[in-house]
Amino acid sequence: MPRYYTEEHEWIDVDGDVATVGITDFAQGQLGDIVFVEVPDTGAELTAGGDAAVVESVKAASDVYAPVDGTVTEGNGQLEEDPALVNSDPEGEGWFFRMTLSDKSQLDGLMNAEAYKAFCDDL
Amino acid sequence: MTDTEFTGEEAVATATLPLDAWHRAKGGRMVEFAGYWMPIQYEGIMAEHLWVRESAGLFDVSHMGQLLLSGEGVAEALEALVPGDISALKPGRMRYSLLLNDEGGILDDLMITNEGDQLGIVVNGAVKWEDIGHLRENLPDHITLNHNEDYGLLALQGPKAVDALARLIPDVADLVFMQAIPATWNGHTVGVSRSGYTGEDGFEISLPNEALTAFADALCAMEEVKPIGLGARDSLRLEAGLPLYGHDLNDEIDPVEGDLAFAISKRRREEQGFPGAARILGHLEDGPPRRRVGLLIDGKLPVREGASLFDGEDQIGVVTSGGFAPSVGAPIAMGYVPRDHAVPGTAIAAEVRGKRVHCTVAAMPFVPHRYVRKKGA
Numbered sequence: 159m160p161r162y163y164t165e166e167h168e169w170i171d172v173d174g175d176v177a178t179v180g181i182t183d184f185a186q187g188q189l190g191d192i193v194f195v196e197v198p199d200t201g202a203e204l205t206a207g208g209d210a211a212v213v214e215s216v217k218a219a220s221d222v223y224a225p226v227d228g229t230v231t232e233g234n235g236q237l238e239e240d241p242a243l244v245n246s247d248p249e250g251e252g253w254f255f256r257m258t259l260s261d262k263s264q265l266d267g268l269m270n271a272e273a274y275k276a277f278c279d280d281l
Numbered sequence: 282m283t284d285t286e287f288t289g290e291e292a293v294a295t296a297t298l299p300l301d302a303w304h305r306a307k308g309g310r311m312v313e314f315a316g317y318w319m320p321i322q323y324e325g326i327m328a329e330h331l332w333v334r335e336s337a338g339l340f341d342v343s344h345m346g347q348l349l350l351s352g353e354g355v356a357e358a359l360e361a362l363v364p365g366d367i368s369a370l371k372p373g374r375m376r377y378s379l380l381l382n383d384e385g386g387i388l389d390d391l392m393i394t395n396e397g398d399q400l401g402i403v404v405n406g407a408v409k410w411e412d413i414g415h416l417r418e419n420l421p422d423h424i425t426l427n428h429n430e431d432y433g434l435l436a437l438q439g440p441k442a443v444d445a446l447a448r449l450i451p452d453v454a455d456l457v458f459m460q461a462i463p464a465t466w467n468g469h470t471v472g473v474s475r476s477g478y479t480g481e482d483g484f485e486i487s488l489p490n491e492a493l494t495a496f497a498d499a500l501c502a503m504e505e506v507k508p509i510g511l512g513a514r515d516s517l518r519l520e521a522g523l524p525l526y527g528h529d530l531n532d533e534i535d536p537v538e539g540d541l542a543f544a545i546s547k548r549r550r551e552e553q554g555f556p557g558a559a560r561i562l563g564h565l566e567d568g569p570p571r572r573r574v575g576l577l578i579d580g581k582l583p584v585r586e587g588a589s590l591f592d593g594e595d596q597i598g599v600v601t602s603g604g605f606a607p608s609v610g611a612p613i614a615m616g617y618v619p620r621d622h623a624v625p626g627t628a629i630a631a632e633v634r635g636k637r638v639h640c641t642v643a644a645m646p647f648v649p650h651r652y653v654r655k656k657g658a
Binding site: 190191193194196212214215216217218219238 | 604607
């Protein structure tokens with residue numbers, strides 16, 4: 159299952175026509191202690207680069223953007239009870255939402271793990 | 282995330298504090314604050330916050346302005362600009378006060394210490410240049426004002442602060458809250474007061490810039506002490522119900538509205554010779570139109586500065602500080618509401634991203650103060 163990354167520090171796992179989206183370990187490290195996550199409602203139509211979710215650390219609220227176009231099929235309900243999952247397991251249990259892919263060709267514009275690591279090293 | 286903002290008015294380079302390299306070596310994440318690079322956090326705001334509440338944390342507050350006022354009748358002269366009873370301040374004692382404009386609005390909040398032959402004043406870093414200008418312009422010419430930029434300021438806060446600091450400066454164990462002494466450390470002349478802005482017992486230590494690194498190292502070598510960043514300083518003072526200038530207080534808010542009526546001394550209320558006395562005494566007598574209150578937030582969504590407050594469909598006020606409170610375990614906030622809503626238990630709502638969040642007006646502090654007011658207490 160290929161994993162892609164965005165310059166906004168989201169990761170996206172693609173399995174057929176469905177993708178799982180979260181924020182990267184680098185992003186959670188920058189944000190610090192996560193105290194609240196607002197995931198999109200099931201059925202929400204997302205546009206690549208548009209607002210999809212909000213993550214709140216002790217210090218500030220930050221937007222999480224949709225990496226591609228699609229429709230939300232599920233938000234991670236566990237984050238409501240335990241937002242710190244985003245800190246402890248950002249690229250696993252701390253996923254934000256699942257969505258359909260309207261246009262798979264949009265994945266071509268995203269980074270793979272190696273390119274993303276190089277991107278972070280340059281920041 | 283740490284880019285300097287250029288407003289186009291004046292591109293002033295962000296300055297570094299004497300401990301800049303020390304913060305970076307300790308893993309501090311540096312951000313621009315009040316014109317300086319300062320550490321927002323080291324290991325994480327939540328852990329640092331809780332560490333201060335249970336042990337001792339070292340804060341670098343060298344961005345704050347350390348001013349010295351001297352001259353014949355300096356206390357009386359300063360009283361023309363603040364509402365506190367400065368003449369009654371005994372040597373070695375300090376008091377929280379407010380610099381007021383002619384309308385009674387708050388220009389800054391500050392600490393004033395009677396150092397015997399002079400008054401020591403600590404003002405907020407973000408407005409220190411404006412404060413200096415205001416003092417110089419409004420104090421008589423024979424009063425000398427010095428801005429001591431050769432000294433830095435550290436705060437050691439938390440229940441174990443006294444044990445840690447007494448190993449370096451034994452006399453501090455005898456101080457009570459809001460008491461100050463001169464002392465010597467490693468041959469350096471330092472000033473120590475039992476004070477701070479976290480709600481915990483603790484101290485503020487003023488010492489020469491060249492001594493800061495060694496002093497900070499000596500404290501952080503102790504197992505009780507860790508360096509703490511601005512992020513936890515903000516969440517600690519919020520839980521302690523203490524206002525932050527430029528956010529919870531500004532030049533349009535008077536001391537009664539700001540819930541700081543305690544800073545208007547009894548004698549000054551009777552004599553009335555302070556800026557904005559008519560408005561302020563009127564608000565004391567009749568109640569202010571609005572007042573700063575604490576807010577307990579239902580649920581987990583943080584309510585932050587700028588959020589509007591509602592009673593039903595009516596917008597009644599605004600949040601001036603807010604966030605997750607690590608020791609409370611829930612979001613809390615401060616804001617301004619009309620007098621008739623400024624009663625603990627009043628149910629109102631805040632608006633966050635178009636959603637209404639229920640909140641309740643609450644008495645402050647949110648976490649009890651633990652100041653040491655009497656020796657042995």
